[in-house]
Each structure stands twice: as C-alpha cells, then as structure tokens.
Amino acid sequence: MICxxxxxxxxxxxxxxxxxxKCVVYQDSRTNAACEEKGKRYNLVNDKRFTITLxxxxxxxxxxxxxxKKCDFLYIVDDLExxxxxxxxxxxxDIYQAIRQVKETIDRYGTTLQRRIYARIVCNAVPRxxxxxxxxxxxxxxxKRYNGNLNISEKNKDxxxxxx
Numbered sequence: 001m002i003c004x005x006x007x008x009x010x011x012x013x014x015x016x017x018x019x020x021x022k023c024v025v026y027q028d029s030r031t032n033a034a035c036e037e038k039g040k041r042y043n044l045v046n047d048k049r050f051t052i053t054l055x056x057x058x059x060x061x062x063x064x065x066x067x068x069k070k071c072d073f074l075y076i077v078d079d080l081e082x083x084x085x086x087x088x089x090x091x092x093x094d095i096y097q098a099i100r101q102v103k104e105t106i107d108r109y110g111t112t113l114q115r116r117i118y119a120r121i122v123c124n125a126v127p128r129x130x131x132x133x134x135x136x137x138x139x140x141x142x143x144k145r146y147n148g149n150l151n152i153s154e155k156n157k158d159x160x161x162x163x164x
Contacts, residue, residue: 002061002062002064002068002108003023003061003062006055006061006109006112006113007112007113009023009024009053009055010053010076010113022056022059022060023055023056023060023061024053024054024055024056024060025054025055025056025060025073026052026053026054027051027052027053027054028051028052029046029049029050029051029052030046030052031045031046031047031049032044032045032046033045033046033052033054033075035054035072035073035075035088035090036090037072037090038090038092039155040090040091040122040123040124040155040156041090041122041155041156041157042073042088042090042120042122042156042157042159043156043157043158043159044075044077044086044159044161045158045159045160045161046161047160047161047162048079048161048162050077050078050079050161051077051078052075052076052077052078053075053076053078054073054074054075055073055074055075055076056072056073057070057071057072057073057074057087057105058070058071058072058073061074062105062108069100069101069103069104069105070101070104070105070108071087071088071089071101071102071105072088072089072090073087073088073090074086074087074088074105074109075088076113076115077161079161082116083113083114083115083116084115084116084117084118084161084164085109085110085113085115085116085117085118086117086118086119086120086164087102087105087106087117087118087119087120088119088120088121088122089101089102089119089120089121089122090122090123091121091122091123091124092123092124093123093124093125095121095123095126095152096134098121098123099121099134099135099138102119102121102138102150103138106119106142106146110145110146115146116146116147116148117142117146117147117148118142118148118149118150118151118164119138119142119148119149119150119151120150120151120152120153120157120159121150121151121152121153122152122153122154122155122156122157123152123153123154123155124154124155125154126152126153126154135150135152138150148164149164
C-alpha cells in the first residue's frame with residue numbers, strides 16, 4: 001500500500017487517518033528529533049522549536065515488496081516561513097540504492113508537499129562520489145525544483161535545523 005494522504009496529514013495535526021498510528025512516529029517540538037535504524041542515526045536538532053512530525057515511510061506510509069523503492073523516514077517541519085521536508089535513508093553500504101530510494105520517494109511526494117525538500121543519507125562509509133552523475137543529478141534537482149539539497153554522511157549525523 002502507498003499512502004496518498006500525506007498532504008492532509010501535513011495540513012492539519014487533527015487529520016484522522018486509518019494508518020496514522022503506523023506512519024507517525026512522533027509529532028511534537030522536541031529538541032532532538034532523531035530516527036534510528038540498524039546502527040545508523042539521523043538527528044535533527046530542533047533549535048527553532050518548531051513542531052516536527054516524523055513519518056515512518058518504509059513499513060508505514062509505504063509497505064509492500066522490495067520492488068517499491070522508498071526511503072526510511074520523512075521529517076515535516078511546521079516552519080510557517082519556510083515549510084520544510086527532509087527525506088532520510090539510513091543505509092548500510094549500497095549508496096546507489098539509497099539514492100534511488102530517496103529519489104523515488106521524493107518523486108512520489110515532492111510536489112504534493114509544497115515545501116523545500118532536503119535529502120539525507122546516512123551510511124556505513126561514504127565513498128568518493130563527488131562527480132557521480134546520479135548524485136549530481138539529484139543535487140541539482142533538489143536545488144532547482146525544491147530549494148533544498150542532498151547530504152551524505154557516515155553512521156550518525158546531527159544537524160541543526162537553522163543550518164539547513
């Protein structure tokens with residue numbers, strides 16, 4: 001199943017959804033908005049104290065076979081001046097698979113969200129991919145189309161919201 005109600009969930013905190021309990025990990029203004037999986041962690045430091053909703057994408061918003069590419073988590077930051085979405089993939093080694101998963105999830109939900117979009121990949125090791133065409137293409141698309149960017153880092157990543 002692929003959820004098509006993300007816009008409604010982001011629009012109104014009180015939106016009642018049959019799958020919301022499975023999709024939403026938390027929705028509050030905690031200082032450290034972290035997600036973890038298989039020894040990897042991404043932590044969004046909420047230094048502006050906005051309400052953040054963390055959606056579990058893989059197994060929550062999208063569940064099904066491995067043929068459906070999806071990232072692990074999605075942060076929605078209720079910043080009225082700069083509405084923001086952060087797609088996160090926590091990956092072992094296959095960076096190209098991670099890029100495909102993030103890209104396909106952004107392709108599925110990006111225009112619906114009407115927000116600036118960032119992509120974060122946290123993996124075991126970051127290979128030297130500075131000139132890789134698939135990474136360059138995603139970086140350019142995020143910048144041009146969604147006013148965001150792509151960041152790839154190792155094992156654990158702490159990032160202040162104010163520095164996005």
